Amino acid sequence: MKLLCSFKSRDKRLIKVFINGYGNIGRRLATALSSDKEIQFIGIAKYTADDKTKEALENGFDIYVPNGTVKQFKDKGYDVRGIIPEAIQKSDLVVDAAREGGGFDNKKNLYEPMNKAAIFQGGEDRHGERSVADMIHNSRVNYAKAAGKTYVIQGSCNVSGMGRIMQPLIEKFGDKIRRYDVILIRRWADLEDSKEIKDSIEWDKNPHHQDDVKDFIPTSNLYVDAYKVPSRMMHLHQMVIRFNGKAPSKDKIIETFRTEFGVAIVNSAKGTAAIRKKAMELGFQHGDTNMVHIHQEVLKVQDDIIKIAYSDDQTGMVIPENHMLIQSMIFRRPRQEAVKRSDALFQMTKKRMILEEEFG
Numbered sequence: 030m031k032l033l034c035s036f037k038s039r040d041k042r043l044i045k046v047f048i049n050g051y052g053n054i055g056r057r058l059a060t061a062l063s064s065d066k067e068i069q070f071i072g073i074a075k076y077t078a079d080d081k082t083k084e085a086l087e088n089g090f091d092i093y094v095p096n097g098t099v100k101q102f103k104d105k106g107y108d109v110r111g112i113i114p115e116a117i118q119k120s121d122l123v124v125d126a127a128r129e130g131g132g133f134d135n136k137k138n139l140y141e142p143m144n145k146a147a148i149f150q151g152g153e154d155r156h157g158e159r160s161v162a163d164m165i166h167n168s169r170v171n172y173a174k175a176a177g178k179t180y181v182i183q184g185s186c187n188v189s190g191m192g193r194i195m196q197p198l199i200e201k202f203g204d205k206i207r208r209y210d211v212i213l214i215r216r217w218a219d220l221e222d223s224k225e226i227k228d229s230i231e232w233d234k235n236p237h238h239q240d241d242v243k244d245f246i247p248t249s250n251l252y253v254d255a256y257k258v259p260s261r262m263m264h265l266h267q268m269v270i271r272f273n274g275k276a277p278s279k280d281k282i283i284e285t286f287r288t289e290f291g292v293a294i295v296n297s298a299k300g301t302a303a304i305r306k307k308a309m310e311l312g313f314q315h316g317d318t319n320m321v322h323i324h325q326e327v328l329k330v331q332d333d334i335i336k337i338a339y340s341d342d343q344t345g346m347v348i349p350e351n352h353m354l355i356q357s358m359i360f361r362r363p364r365q366e367a368v369k370r371s372d373a374l375f376q377m378t379k380k381r382m383i384l385e386e387e388f389g
């Protein structure tokens with residue numbers, strides 16, 4: 030807390046940010062945060078001296094490595110700025126982008142002893158012995174609650190997407206909604222992952238998404254089932270919303286999302302790959318749209334239920350969410366102002382218009 034209080038009193042200066050991890054999420058965060066004029070970008074952590082180290086150097090990022098590994102990196106020709114604890118010491122905020130579950134040890138071994146604020150990613154635990162924070166952030170729902178916090182988890186891509194769809198419906202239809210059932214169809218691996226894709230459909234006995242969403246929408250009567258399929262192209266959520274009595278018309282549902290930040294309404298995409306490939310073809314940064322895409326042509330109203338299918342850009346969703354979270358935690362900015370800044374950085378309104386036109 031001491032750190033954030035002292036930061037608040039001098040909040041005109043640049044905030045110093047370090048990214049601990051340079052995987053699928055870390056490298057995207059690095060691209061975005063290093064181009065924000067309010068951030069003094071300290072650099073990124075690399076743990077393995079592989080090709081991604083070269084990529085980070087080519088992108089101009091300072092690289093910090095674990096104690097005792099500097100020689101290993103230098104022997105491979107990679108210029109290293111220092112060791113990870115030095116970078117954390119220099120920073121005001123660490124954005125942890127470790128592989129699922131690694132954030133807890135980083136918190137105990139590094140952030141807490143050095144009294145540094147940190148953002149954790151959605152693979153970390155909210156409850157139990159390895160809990161890293163007492164809240165999960167969703168910029169559409171509980172943005173303001175993160176103001177001044179020292180540790181916060183940014184919800185995962187799916188959890189972020191569900192919040193983005195559910196909250197506008199709650200605001201418009203309130204207790205007319207009885208329950209939500211979501212079938213979550215997850216990609217096997219990200220495009221950049223080297224791991225093999227297994228020809229199988231696997232289920233999850235206990236998906237974390239249901240409890241994670243209830244962390245920021247505690248009153249939601251939500252049930253989630255998750256299946257992993259052999260694809261690398263985004264996730265698809267089939268959300269079934271049951272109303273008390275007759276469900277609203279399709280037009281009313283579409284209208285609810287017409288101006289929602291980070292929601293595109295498309296009508297002719299053949300599947301998740303069509304959206305991802307279009308984003309790459311159009312040169313969107315890292316091939317990300319950073320949003321969810323409601324597939325209007327399969328949105329159905331049947332008696333008391335609405336069925337909404339939307340694809341969720343698994344790698345891109347959480348990057349503007351982390352950016353929004355920084356603006357709440359550190360700058361304590363009103364949400365509308367934060368949205369404007371994130372939109373300027375990620376060009377999401379423009380991307381949305383392009384996608385809606387391409388898939389109109």
Ligand SMILES: NC(=O)c1ccc[n+]([C@@H]2O[C@H](COP(=O)([O-])OP(=O)(O)OC[C@H]3O[C@@H](n4cnc5c(N)ncnc54)[C@H](OP(=O)(O)O)[C@@H]3O)[C@@H](O)[C@H]2O)c1
Nearest residue numbers: 050051052053054075076077127128129150152186343344
């Ligand atoms: N991938 C997605 O679509 C996605 C979406 C939303 C949220 N998330 C969440 O984001 C987090 C990161 O996922 P990811 O997909 O980016 O994983 P990833 O691609 O497997 O990358 C993990 C990174 O962690 C680094 N690492 C190793 N030990 C570390 C340590 N002690 N501390 C910090 N970093 C360490 C690795 O570095 P080296 O490469 O140098 O070994 C690697 O770059 C997870 O919590 C995940 O659940 C992922």
